[in-house]
Amino acid sequence: MESQDPAVVEAVNASGESNLEKAKAKAKEKFDQLMNVSLNIAVTGKTGSGKSTFINAFRGLDEDDDEAARTGVTETTMEPIMYEHPGMPNVKLWDLPGIGSPNFKANKYLKDVKFHTYDFFIIITSERFIENDVMLAKEIRKQKKNFYFVRSKIDNDIRAEKRRKGFDEKKVLSTIRQDCQKNLKELGDPKVFLISSFELEKYDFEILQNDLEEELPQHKRYALLQAWPVCSAESLEKKIKMFKGMIWAVSLASAGAAFIPVPGVSAACDAGMIVLFFTRCYYAFGLDDKSLTRLSEKVNKPHLKNMAKSKFLSAIKEKGMTRIQVSAALGTLATAEFLLSLLPGLGSAAAAGISFGTTYYLLREGLNDLANTARDIRKEAGLDEM
Numbered sequence: 313m314e315s316q317d318p319a320v321v322e323a324v325n326a327s328g329e330s331n332l333e334k335a336k337a338k339a340k341e342k343f344d345q346l347m348n349v350s351l352n353i354a355v356t357g358k359t360g361s362g363k364s365t366f367i368n369a370f371r372g373l374d375e376d377d378d379e380a381a382r383t384g385v386t387e388t389t390m391e392p393i394m395y396e397h398p399g400m401p402n403v404k405l406w407d408l409p410g411i412g413s414p415n416f417k418a419n420k421y422l423k424d425v426k427f428h429t430y431d432f433f434i435i436i437t438s439e440r441f442i443e444n445d446v447m448l449a450k451e452i453r454k455q456k457k458n459f460y461f462v463r464s465k466i467d468n469d470i471r472a473e474k475r476r477k478g479f480d481e482k483k484v485l486s487t488i489r490q491d492c493q494k495n496l497k498e499l500g501d502p503k504v505f506l507i508s509s510f511e512l513e514k515y516d517f518e519i520l521q522n523d524l525e526e527e528l529p530q531h532k533r534y535a536l537l538q539a540w541p542v543c544s545a546e547s548l549e550k551k552i553k554m555f556k557g558m559i560w561a562v563s564l565a566s567a568g569a570a571f572i573p574v575p576g577v578s579a580a581c582d583a584g585m586i587v588l589f590f591t592r593c594y595y596a597f598g599l600d601d602k603s604l605t606r607l608s609e610k611v612n613k614p615h616l617k618n619m620a621k622s623k624f625l626s627a628i629k630e631k632g633m634t635r636i637q638v639s640a641a642l643g644t645l646a647t648a649e650f651l652l653s654l655l656p657g658l659g660s661a662a663a664a665g666i667s668f669g670t671t672y673y674l675l676r677e678g679l680n681d682l683a684n685t686a687r688d689i690r691k692e693a694g695l696d697e698m
């Protein structure tokens with residue numbers, strides 16, 4: 313091996329490549345995948361089935377947010393409407409026109425909405441699936457794309473059933489599921505995911521995520537995992553693990569030509585790329601203002617927002633703000649020394665100059681800082697065990 317720096321050795325080992333040069337090339341490719349691979353999710357179904365509400369919930373937005381899709385309105389457009397994920401511009405949700413009309417033609421519909429744009433389709437109903445849903449699914453299958461059946465507004469069903477004597481949630485869910493599946497037999501009994509867009513942490517939302525992850529190609533999984541809303545402690549841990557597994561790639565991709573520390577010169581690493589990485593963690597962990605507002609209102613604990621105040625997190629929020637369209641060259645005016653100085657006890661490491669090892673350290677500790685904040689907020693919200 314060319315370098316004896318233990319951090320370099322570790323990163324090269326993690327890459328699975330035989331030497332530094334190959335590891336760097338692979339790192340650049342991985343970093344690019346993490347930031348840029350697109351994911352286009354088509355959401356379709358009858359008008360009123362809950363498409364727009366689902367899209368807002370997925371994007372972590374309230375209905376009254378400026379950037380939210382309008383809900384509870386009659387669909388007037390025959391064009392798909394695209395909604396970017398607020399923190400990940402490469403992930404797009406498409407609100408497709410309703411499929412309610414009696415003379416619905418699935419193949420024309422798919423052509424009209426440019427079906428090849430999408431990685432997969434979510435077909436939503438708030439009641440039973442009808443013939444149009446089935447025809448559409450068949451046509452999607454013909455085009456060799458995947459579809460997922462979602463039965464929405466489960467919270468409504470549960471609320472109504474709760475009033476009855478001998479209420480048993482499991483039974484209610486199982487009845488709805490069977491009832492939905494009855495109409496889908498000819499498709500070979502596909503799964504139906506029961507979902508409430510107002511309570512993503514309940515019912516089948518997480519199962520849907522797991523199934524999607526299994527069926528998507530590896531590079532698309534990064535996008536899905538980043539953008540999928542945190543709906544449980546496990547889903548948060550899965551995200552943390554994914555980002556941890558990327559540290560070797562980010563450190564190698566952001567490393568300058570020099571692998572030896574140059575005191576006082578932070579050109580040894582591209583801080584813009586590092587900020588970009590942390591910005592993705594920040595959104596993926598639900599630490600952005602909108603997600604925190606939504607959460608604190610939901611559990612009625614306004615002080616939750618004050619928990620996202622570590623010096624490091626605040627800097628990422630400030631430096632990495634808004635719609636960073638990938639370009640690490642955005643500069644962001646942060647240096648690795650500056651970021652290091654915000655992590656408790658690491659300030660002195662920066663004084664020695666940013667070596668590859670310190671970059672590695674910065675990535676690991678910075679990620680821990682954000683991950684721990686996200687964990688603490690969930691606990692304080694009463695979502696996870698203390």
Ligand SMILES: Nc1nc2c(ncn2[C@@H]2O[C@H](COP(=O)(O)OP(=O)(O)O)[C@@H](O)[C@H]2O)c(=O)[nH]1
Nearest residue numbers: 359360361362363364365383384465508509510
């Ligand atoms: N209780 C409940 N209401 C929902 C849910 N999803 C949608 N809705 C309501 O159903 C209505 C139609 O939803 P919308 O998203 O506009 O449907 P779209 O026409 O398919 O886009 C709105 O009043 C929503 O608030 C849900 O999961 N639970």
Ligand SMILES: [Mg+2]
Nearest residue numbers: 363364382383
């Ligand atoms: Mg709509």
